[in-house]
Amino acid sequence: MEQLLDGKEIVKSYGEGREKQLVLDHVSLEMERGGFVSVMGPSGSGKSTLLYTLSGMDSDYSGTVVFDGSTMSGLKEETLADLRRTKMGFVFQQPAFLKNLNLLDNIILPVMRENRKNGKAITVKARALMKKVGIEGLEERDIAQVSGGQLQRAGICRALMSEPEIIFGDEPTGALNSRSAQEIMELLKEINEEGTAVLVVTHDAKVAAKTKRVLFMQDGKIVSELVFGKEEGDDLDIRAEKVMRRMRQIGI
Numbered sequence: 001m002e003q004l005l006d007g008k009e010i011v012k013s014y015g016e017g018r019e020k021q022l023v024l025d026h027v028s029l030e031m032e033r034g035g036f037v038s039v040m041g042p043s044g045s046g047k048s049t050l051l052y053t054l055s056g057m058d059s060d061y062s063g064t065v066v067f068d069g070s071t072m073s074g075l076k077e078e079t080l081a082d083l084r085r086t087k088m089g090f091v092f093q094q095p096a097f098l099k100n101l102n103l104l105d106n107i108i109l110p111v112m113r114e115n116r117k118n119g120k121a122i123t124v125k126a127r128a129l130m131k132k133v134g135i136e137g138l139e140e141r142d143i144a145q146v147s148g149g150q151l152q153r154a155g156i157c158r159a160l161m162s163e164p165e166i167i168f169g170d171e172p173t174g175a176l177n178s179r180s181a182q183e184i185m186e187l188l189k190e191i192n193e194e195g196t197a198v199l200v201v202t203h204d205a206k207v208a209a210k211t212k213r214v215l216f217m218q219d220g221k222i223v224s225e226l227v228f229g230k231e232e233g234d235d236l237d238i239r240a241e242k243v244m245r246r247m248r249q250i251g252i
């Protein structure tokens, strides 16, 4: 399959002099178009930092990241912002929604800012996405009037509005109970099956078990990788057990 994302020898540090801390230590990572990858590892191992460099949210690193044919480190901030806006979707632990807007308006806000002329079409699209992710009927609700799982579904809708090539998720299920977490992962799986690549950072073996490929990080390096095959099938418990076994083997 064609490659979507290619990170090579990414090195990233925070601080200066004696305070300097190496957070990404020559990390290389390839991801194919339509891939479904998770990144696991102990707290502080560099997972979120890796996601920020791969997605162009952080440009202060050495090494190269090529996304969809563009070398991101060589792009002007404006071009990079355009790339992020049009080809990438972001889902965080909790969506940063505005309290004074209802769910629908929060979902359409970023796209409306770009393209006010097509307000009607944008709203129609957002409503269709809300239906698709199972939050139809909640359009007019305040963000305080929905559950965490519903809010995250709305976050996913917002990320899908630009029809991105990839969704980056930084602990997208981190604020949810295990049932809602699995429902959100099922949704991301469906979105992936429709062709969007998904890269999620998670602490949860059952979340990683939903993806097709798991990368394990330790001390700023990818130390192991697991690709699910026919052997595990779709059985989530077997897949999660395989993830946990690998974590025990590598001591994380």
Ligand SMILES: Nc1ncnc2c1ncn2[C@@H]1O[C@H](COP(=O)(O)OP(=O)(O)OP(=O)(O)O)[C@@H](O)[C@H]1O
Pocket (backbone or CB within 6 Å): 014, 015, 023, 041, 042, 043, 044, 045, 046, 047, 048, 049, 050
């Ligand atoms: N803006 C920053 N300034 C200084 N140090 C930072 C900054 N962001 C992260 N770090 C440090 O970089 C290291 C890696 O952080 P990162 O958030 O990537 O880890 P993580 O694996 O995602 O952790 P967690 O699972 O706890 O979210 C940590 O030691 C963290 O303290």
